[in-house]
Every structure is written in structure tokens, then in C-alpha cells.
Amino acid sequence: MTLKEGDKSLAGRVVCAMSGGVDSSVAALLLHQAGRPVVGVSMQVWDYRNHGGNKGRATCCAPTDFQDARRVAAKIGIAYYVMDLEEYFGREVIDKFVSSYQAGLTPNPCVDCNRKVKFRELRRRALSFGCTHVATGHYAKVTQDEKGFHLLRGADVDKDQSYFLYGMSQEELASTLFPLGDLIKPEVRRLAREYNLATAEKPESQDICFVSSSVQEFIESRVGTQPGSIVTKIGKKIGEHSGIHSFTVGQRKGLGLGGSPQPLYVVEIDPAQNQVIVGEREELEREEFEVEDITVVGPELLKKVSDANYPFEFATTAQLRHRHKGVKATVKMLAADRATVRFAQEWATVTPGQAAVFYCINNCEVLAGGRIALERARKAA
């Protein structure tokens, strides 16, 4: 959404989530320049004092991150607060992250954080102290027409984060601003430099914000190791693992297996048997897969869902993980929150737990998204 000065429809005070990174810094700057009353808020979702066991580089919520955000807010000239969301985040994101891995899924915590923490809990609390809108530094766009609100990919194809934002309702889209939606990253950095923001040259944090070591170490620090077997599709044991949480479907490297003529991939994770099933690449091929916990975003699709004539189908470009270029598929909606997805031409690796986001066939607008369900699909004949 491009901000225009004095845009009357955007009258209310905005809370801009500021992580201490350059993207949210520039988002706050642009809002302020457009004349919107803005307050900057950093979400404290992690307290290093309570997690003395953390080794390695801090990726978020370090006192320096808040300091950076505070300096940027002061430079821009806006009020700045730190909001304690540690308990909420711990329950809705971290606990879910750990239990998902234990259930044989590869979760996407950023999706949960956006849906539950940023655009729901942060919004609720900001509303309570007088804000009407939430803004973030996400590379994504919201547009509005007579049909309703649309969530689109951001202009920066490389940085686009719409994939993580599929869990938003029309009401949430109506009161959300993405000031960076029409910008590319180099432009964002340039703006930060031009306005001498402290974070202009700050490197990006790449990993999951609450994991400073590795996912494996993080999970094991919570639940310990749970050794089990690595087996082939016919159940032949060919190796051992220290916990299914260290594996993700489609993974090739790091299996600790040698001596196979063909490369081996993780084909399935079986939490009940605590087994990792490996096979050759062909064994990853699927015709279709199931998606659950779907949120429908696009207004036209929402209309069809409210008509409730199930099943119905729509064509999509489906993105199955971050930085996945997407594949053409047909989504068969079985209910408002469940669907079977059938590949149209080429197949892609299906990783249970990851978000499957259904874009319009031109791959710009998010129509819906959900979570890839645990393995139940049949292999292509």
C-alpha cells in the first residue's frame, strides 16, 4: 500500500512493530513522513536472562536490538515502547514449534508469529491503547477494491514475505499497513542511509528469531534426544538418529548414511514409530497432498467459502516453502479449512508442517493458505 500524504482514510494512530532491523525502521520512517501518527513498539518475545543456556549469536530481542529500535524511533521523532509478549509467544509459537517437530512436522513458526502474535495479540493490545492500525516492515502489499481487501506479493520478488502472511482475515487486512510493499531492498537501505537511521547498515537476521544455535540443539534443550531408527520404505534399518526433530521431508544432506549408490532423501517421518524413512528421489514424488487449518484470504474465494458448496475447485500457483518458486496445482476445497491439492504438471517436495500458500494463477495474490498435513497421500502409481 503506497502511503500518500494526508490520505483521509488512514486517519488513526498506527503501531509500527519495530524489530531493530532496517526494514521496520524504514517502515516507521515512511509512515511518519506520510503524516500518520505512529508509535514504535518492539515485541519482547524472549528474555535472555531466562535462558542462560543460549550459546552463539543472538538473533533477536537482544538489548542491542531494542536499543537500535529506540534510537531509530528517536531519530524519526516517534514514541517507542517495548511490549512484553513473552508468555503469549512462548505458548503460541515456541511450544507449538517444539511439539510440531515431535509430531513429525517441519513447522513454520513465522507464520504462527504473524497470525497469532503480530496481527492478533499485538493488535489487540495496541487497540486498547488507542491505535487503529498495525504496520510492519514486511515486503507485501494490501490493496482494496469493491470486492474487499487483497494480500499481494511485495514488489521485491526476492524479499517477498507474503508467504508468511496468509493467516490474515479481511478485518486484519483492513487495518494493516505494509509501507515497504512497493519497494525493493536496496531502495529501503538507501532511504535508511539518507535519513541517517542507526540501522541502515545492520545485517539481516536470517534464522528463526528465537533459535540462536541450531533447531536441533534448541529442541533437544527442551525435550532431550529421542533416539530411533532410520529405515527404508520396506522397513529395513540402515541407520540411527537422535531425534526425528533433526529431519525434514525432502532433506538430502546430514543423514549420516554412507555407501548408497543413489542419493538418499528423507521421504517420510513417522512419529508413532519414531522413525525416519529414507528413499530415492522418486519416492518423494506425489500426485496430491492434503492441507489443513486453511485460512482463506481472497475476497472472491471467501464468498465461495461462505456459499459452502463443497467440494469446489480452483486453480492456483502453490508455494510450498519459503523461497519456493511455486507450482501449478488445483485446490479442491473439502471444507472451509481443509483441501486436497493436486499437482497440475510438475510435482514438488511436500513437507508436512510447512505452509502451502495458494496464489492466484498469475502468482501475485494470496488466495488462501494452510498447513501441509502429515503423510497420508498415495505415491504416484
Next chain:
Amino acid sequence: MGRINFDANATWGLLPEVARGVRAHLDEVLDGSVLNPSSIHLGGQNAKSQIDDARQSVAALVGAKPEDRIVFTSGATEANNLAIQQAGSEGAVVISAIEHPSVLMAAENLPGSATRLKRVSPDNFQISAEKVEQVLEKNTTLVSLMLANNEIGTVLPIQKIAKSVRSTHPKALLHTDAVQAVGKMRVSFAELGVEMMSVSAHKLGGLTGVGALVVRSGTTDSIHPMLLGGTQEMRLRAGTENLAGIVSFGFAARYVQANLETRLAEFEKRRTLVRTMLLEEVTNLTINADEVERLPNTLSITVDGVLADDLVVALDLKGVSISSGSACASGKPEASHVLLACGLTPQHAKSTIRVSLRAEDSIEQIACGTEAIITAIKEMRRG
């Protein structure tokens, strides 16, 4: 109306008289007539004399005798640390569970504190002399209890406690953190019966960065200084003095002492106004420690169903400064140890704000600020 300051206990803000005095002092420093107080030359003598004036004023305000010592420090935190460290490495130490973090942490940091340190909890928001007596041991070497609490405003019966401790444990050192009390009630160091007392300039309307430990004559010789390297402050606190700060302290002390009786009446009037307005307009609101003797400017208020941290923000955005818990604790919002020690549930503690008023602010400002609080609470509850 401008910003309304209902967070006076965090810092009083500079009093106009103090600002004038400090500006005049800076001019003297600028023209070279006031230099390093430790120097022998005239510039040093002038500086020394300004410190002496301030010292005298602070002594008068706190009711110290001429032979007692006022040791200027970088603030009350340093004064508290200096006092607590007198407990050395042996002997039991008693503090209350509602002390300021600078007392709590200094005490927790004493060698062997795990076994040496006892914290007395309040009953019905008050610390009793009986409860203190119960935890005293044969080798108790230090008892530190604040004169007034910064968060709930309760005034502790220090004189009574001191008398009782002294009768059974004459060798124990008694210290009181009087930071919040001075300027808001009559304080007489001589009458309290303690050996050491901490005070802070910026809680009185002076500059930040300066405080004092008042030390009873007779105890001075046994004080071990924390900072070494010079003979300043009678060898009790090395380092070139914070002259501007000390000068401001003197001005603030003089002003407060001259106006104390009027101030106390003004506090009472304003606090009654706030209390009445809140209790009339807002349901499910509790004034904590309402039945206990308190500082006349402080209200600790629990607002059911409202997150204090968000109320602070809502009011900040409306131009009213309040706090939830003490300012020092607000780096990361955490439930106040004082409220928890007083028996509030964590949920209630997180719904508790502190309103601390200034006598210098007009009744109109006080009423306006209270209206804003009432409106903010209603808006938050509606949402």
C-alpha cells in the same frame, strides 16, 4: 495543559529555585572562580565552601546533628550500596522484602548471603517491629529497612523498629533508605535512631546523579569506603565531587525545608482529589494499602482487567506520565517484587499503576490528569 506528571516518585523534576541556583553556580564555574574543591587555591576554596553550604542544608532538612556526617555520593544507589557493604563478610543481615533493588541486590551480593540474609515480608502492607525481632540472630550485624516505599508509599515504623533492635542487639548497624520519605514527610535522622540513612537529590527537585549517606557521629570511624583514591568526603567517598549536583541538592533541601508544612497539606489535598475521583468514577479499582500510613503524594492503584503496562502507554499518548511498578524495574516489564511481597497475585500486580503527585502542580492539572486516567481505563475496558 501540557504534559501532566503523575510520576513524581520516579524523579521530581527540577524545581525553579534549584534551576536558578544551578545556573548561577555554572556562571561562577564558567568565569573560573569555582574550581576543584580539593585544590588549595581560591578556586578550590570557593568550591569547597559551596559544598559546605549544601551539606549544611541537607543536614538541616534531614534533622542530622552537627556532629553527624553527610557523605555526598553519586546517588542513592551508591549510598545504599555503601551502607549495605558495611555488613562485611560475616554476621546475619536483615532487610525487608519490599526494599528498592539497590538495597536488595547489594544485600544479595554480600558474601554468604544465601545463609546470612533474611527478608522480612509485610503483613497487610506493613512491616512490623515484632516480625523484625523474630528474624534477628545473635550475630546480626546489619538491619536495613526503608523509611517509605516507592511503589506503595507505605511508611515503615523505623523509629519503633530501631528502638526495639537497639535494645536487644546494640551492636547491629541500622540503615534506612529514606529516599522517598525526605520531602514528603517530616524526617529527623536524630530521632529515627539509625546509624545510616540514604537520601537522593533528584527525588527532591535537585539534579540526578547525586545523593548522600547520612552517617551518625561515632559510626563514621568504622565506615569502610567503597571508592578509594582520594580524601574527599572525609575519606569516606573518593572522587572529585559532583559540584553542580551537590549545589542543586543544597538548593532543593533549602526550598523543601522552608515549604514543608505547606507541601504536606498540598499533597494531601491533591491525593484526596485523585482518590475520590477514581473511586467514584471507576468500578473494580482498589487503592492498595489504603489503611496504612503512607506518603501523602502516592497512590498504588490496582485496576481489574487492565494491563498496567498498556495503561501507562495509553496515558503517555494522552500526555499523562504514570508508572507501573518502579521506574528501575521497567527495563523489561516485570511484576513488581514489592506488590508480590505484599501478597498481590501476579495478575493483580500486572494491573497495578502508581500515581505519585507533585505539590507544585495545580489542582486543575491534577484533575485533568485524573480525568485522563478515568477515560483511558474506560476505553481499555470497553475494547
